[in-house]
Amino acid sequence: MEFYPIKGQLQMKKVEPTNEKDLWLLHHLTMDEDVYLNPLKVEAEERQGFLWNLEEETFLNLGYLEHDELYGSAFSIYYGDFPIGFLDISGILYTPNSSYVDFSYALIKEARGHGYMRDTLRMVSDDILGNRVYCLDFCECFISPFNPNSIKVACAAGFSRDTTREESKNAILHCYTKKRK
Numbered sequence: 001m002e003f004y005p006i007k008g009q010l011q012m013k014k015v016e017p018t019n020e021k022d023l024w025l026l027h028h029l030t031m032d033e034d035v036y037l038n039p040l041k042v043e044a045e046e047r048q049g050f051l052w053n054l055e056e057e058t059f060l061n062l063g064y065l066e067h068d069e070l071y072g073s074a075f076s077i078y079y080g081d082f083p084i085g086f087l088d089i090s091g092i093l094y095t096p097n098s099s100y101v102d103f104s105y106a107l108i109k110e111a112r113g114h115g116y117m118r119d120t121l122r123m124v125s126d127d128i129l130g131n132r133v134y135c136l137d138f139c140e141c142f143i144s145p146f147n148p149n150s151i152k153v154a155c156a157a158g159f160s161r162d163t164t165r166e167e168s169k170n171a172i173l174h175c176y177t178k179k180r181k
Contacts, residue, residue, distance in 0.1 A: 003078070004070075007119045012075040012087060017059045022076045025083035026058055028108055035106045058088075070128055071101055077120055084111035087120060089128075098137040100177075101128060105141075105150075112149070121157035129180040137180055140165060142173040151176070 003011040015022045029035045064073035071092055077085035085107040093100055103125070107117050125139045141159060143150045154176040165175035 004075075006077075006123050009080045010077070010116055010119055012077045012120065012124075014065055015058055015074040015076050015086070016065065017062065019076075021078075021081075021083045025076050025086065025108070029086055029106050030056075032106075032109065034109070070124060071134075077107070077116065079111065079116065084108055084116060085120070087124065089124070092134060092136065099134065100136055100138045100140055103139060103141045105153075115156075117153045118156040121154065121159070125157065125159075125178045129178065135180075138177045140175055140177045142175055144172070145174050 003013045005011050015026070017023075058074050067073075070089055073089055075087045075089070076083045077087055086105060088104040090102040093102065103121065105117055105121065121141075128134075128139055129136060139159075140162070141150075141154050143154060145151075151174070157178070159176040159178045162175045162177040165177060166173075
């Protein structure tokens with residue numbers, strides 16, 4: 001699978017079910033309590049993670065491997081030859097007045113705090129919003145208000161909170177969008 005360059009040694013490629021490094025990454029992130037929201041830990045103070053079980057659910061639909069688009073695909077983020085993170089980009093979503101994609105992301109602990117996800121989100125969202133074929137209006141991320149590091153990353157990549165996209169003022173997840181210029 002081809003790599004998509006981000007910046008310097010930072011790059012990403014679609015997650016492949018036969019790639020040992022991709023499988024290691026998904027397992028590593030799923031085992032990380034800061035990433036995986038384990039439904040077995042039902043007490044609010046025990047629930048730490050924010051994403052689904054990447055190891056089990058990433059390969060439920062492999063259709064993304066059959067197209068070259070950024071949309072509707074799960075990616076492994078690499079620094080050189082080493083996998084450091086995950087980025088999921090939804091298929092194109094539509095409302096009566098707009099079209100957009102959702103992002104979900106995570107980095108392994110050792111890669112956090114170096115700007116890798118900020119650079120990845122910035123580059124990928126800029127490329128998606130600059131695509132004149134699809135003319136998407138915005139990209140969005142839903143982030144827990146209890147995940148300040150993820151909020152900081154999204155804002156540094158050009159996203160800002162959009163309360164109009166949240167279901168209520170007491171939303172469990174806050175919406176951060178980056179709009180086409």
